[in-house]
Amino acid sequence: MHDPPQNDVAIQFNNVAFQLEGGRVLIEGLDFSVRRGETLVLLGKSGSGKTTSLKLINRLLPLTSGEIRVEGCSIREWNVIRLRRRIGYVIQEVGLFPHFSVERNIGLVPTIEKWDEGRIRERVRELLSLVGLDSDFAGRFPRELSGGQRQRVGVARALAADPPILLMDEPFGALDPITRAELQREFLALQKRLKKTVVFVTHDLREALLLADRIALMEEGKLLATLTPEEFVRSKDSLIAAYVAAFATDMSALAKRGDS
Amino acid sequence: MNVWQFMLQNRTEVLQLTLEHLWLVGVSTVIAAMVGIPLGILITRWPGLDKPILGGANIIQTIPSLALFGFLLPAPWFGERADRMAILALTLYALLPMIRNTYAGIRGVDPAVVEAGRGMGLTDGQLLWQVQLPLALSVIIAGVRVAVVISVGLATIAAAIGAGGLGEYIFRGLAMVSNPVILAGAIPAAGLALLADFSLGLLEKRLQTQ
Numbered sequence: 132m133h134d135p136p137q138n139d140v141a142i143q144f145n146n147v148a149f150q151l152e153g154g155r156v157l158i159e160g161l162d163f164s165v166r167r168g169e170t171l172v173l174l175g176k177s178g179s180g181k182t183t184s185l186k187l188i189n190r191l192l193p194l195t196s197g198e199i200r201v202e203g204c205s206i207r208e209w210n211v212i213r214l215r216r217r218i219g220y221v222i223q224e225v226g227l228f229p230h231f232s233v234e235r236n237i238g239l240v241p242t243i244e245k246w247d248e249g250r251i252r253e254r255v256r257e258l259l260s261l262v263g264l265d266s267d268f269a270g271r272f273p274r275e276l277s278g279g280q281r282q283r284v285g286v287a288r289a290l291a292a293d294p295p296i297l298l299m300d301e302p303f304g305a306l307d308p309i310t311r312a313e314l315q316r317e318f319l320a321l322q323k324r325l326k327k328t329v330v331f332v333t334h335d336l337r338e339a340l341l342l343a344d345r346i347a348l349m350e351e352g353k354l355l356a357t358l359t360p361e362e363f364v365r366s367k368d369s370l371i372a373a374y375v376a377a378f379a380t381d382m383s384a385l386a387k388r389g390d391s
Numbered sequence: 392m393n394v395w396q397f398m399l400q401n402r403t404e405v406l407q408l409t410l411e412h413l414w415l416v417g418v419s420t421v422i423a424a425m426v427g428i429p430l431g432i433l434i435t436r437w438p439g440l441d442k443p444i445l446g447g448a449n450i451i452q453t454i455p456s457l458a459l460f461g462f463l464l465p466a467p468w469f470g471e472r473a474d475r476m477a478i479l480a481l482t483l484y485a486l487l488p489m490i491r492n493t494y495a496g497i498r499g500v501d502p503a504v505v506e507a508g509r510g511m512g513l514t515d516g517q518l519l520w521q522v523q524l525p526l527a528l529s530v531i532i533a534g535v536r537v538a539v540v541i542s543v544g545l546a547t548i549a550a551a552i553g554a555g556g557l558g559e560y561i562f563r564g565l566a567m568v569s570n571p572v573i574l575a576g577a578i579p580a581a582g583l584a585l586l587a588d589f590s591l592g593l594l595e596k597r598l599q600t601q
Binding site: 189191212215216218220222225226227228229230239240243285289298 | 526
């Protein structure tokens with residue numbers, strides 16, 4: 132595998148390591164790049180370091196060694212606030228501000244960036260329709276929304292100031308399977324239109340195969356391989372094949388239960 | 392003569408002492424809030440400071456109130472006037488609930504909400520003012536409420552050092568062995584405490600449902 136040309140790269144990891152204060156190493160020797168406009172899925176079991184890698188990008192966690200470049204610039208050189216406003220961030224728990232209406236939740240960063248009021252209101256309406264919510268949702272509060280609606284608002288909020296990069300940490304993991312499938316489909320449609328650079332964390336192989344342009348498989352803080360979904364399912368590599376088999380067995384086991 | 396007759400006959404003095412009482416409690420509560428709430432915020436920002444500051448406020452709380460008034464007698468400026476001493480003592484007692492509740496309120500904000508705020512690029516000040524303080528407000532008000540109720544009771548002891556307030560009647564009644572006179576101080580003091588508790592309780596509830 133060779134690196135794509137530099138101007139095509141949105142995020143670059145160079146020999147990245149992260150260890151806790153107690154000395155436990157969570158991530159080691161991580162090298163990969165995310166191309167502009169692609170969806171890279173970080174796939175792995177719990178504790179494989181996917182979420183940690185994601186939080187290193189927007190500096191919610193500090194690098195121990197190595198370098199991460201965002202849009203060609205080392206994240207150490209970025210002003211941390213500017214860096215985070217260039218990067219949308221969506222988490223599984225959503226984390227909507229419970230004391231703000233949907234409109235204020237989505238409009239918070241534009242408000243802080245001193246957009247004028249009319250433009251913010253217009254942007255909120257535009258984003259609500261983008262994530263498939265009616266504009267009457269603007270006045271509602273997070274507690275009045277279902278889980279799926281909350282995550283739609285979470286995505287709209289992350290997109291508010293039109294960041295070129297989106298980090299998503301198991302955004303659909305807490306949803307029921309039907310809502311999850313719906314949001315996955317909409318994510319694909321949205322991504323076709325918006326062409327953001329997305330780093331998406333999941334432990335669900337099906338989700339990874341569905342959403343990824345490329346899958347980066349992680350295990351115990353290391354990167355095992357970066358593959359397209361087709362390469363992933365056809366891989367002869369024993370670890371990857373085991374991963375695929377785990378999901379396949381899972382499915383046939385379920386099917387057998389249904390028969391008996 | 393029963394307590395009601397006594398209070399009616401001395402209504403200007405009852406009113407005067409009630410106002411003095413309110414003054415002691417009001418001033419000390421405002422000062423304690425102005426010191427305690429920022430300290431509570433500060434120790435959420437400086438992780439190493441929480442134990443010494445909460446511990447210090449806790450120790451103050453354990454000093455018996457009469458003894459604290461005594462300790463303050465030789466203090467410069469404060470020792471010159473009884474009401475200054477009383478206000479200082481009441482302020483010191485009110486600090487713990489203010490600091491502790493501010494700290495607990497901010498620390499109690501859903502970590503996912505804080506993470507989302509940081510991740511979207513809020514500065515620490517924006518996170519504090521826009522997210523953490525509004526969400527902690529009802530807990531902070533609960534601390535103010537506890538502090539006020541404690542202060543109304545403690546302020547009666549301020550009369551022992553001549554700072555006035557409704558404690559005057561209590562100490563006078565004790566000296567005269569007269570229940571009506573004791574009650575003329577105790578009943579309005581209890582009334583003030585209940586009123587403060589009720590009104591701040593309402594405020595706390597209103598902030599919670601938001």
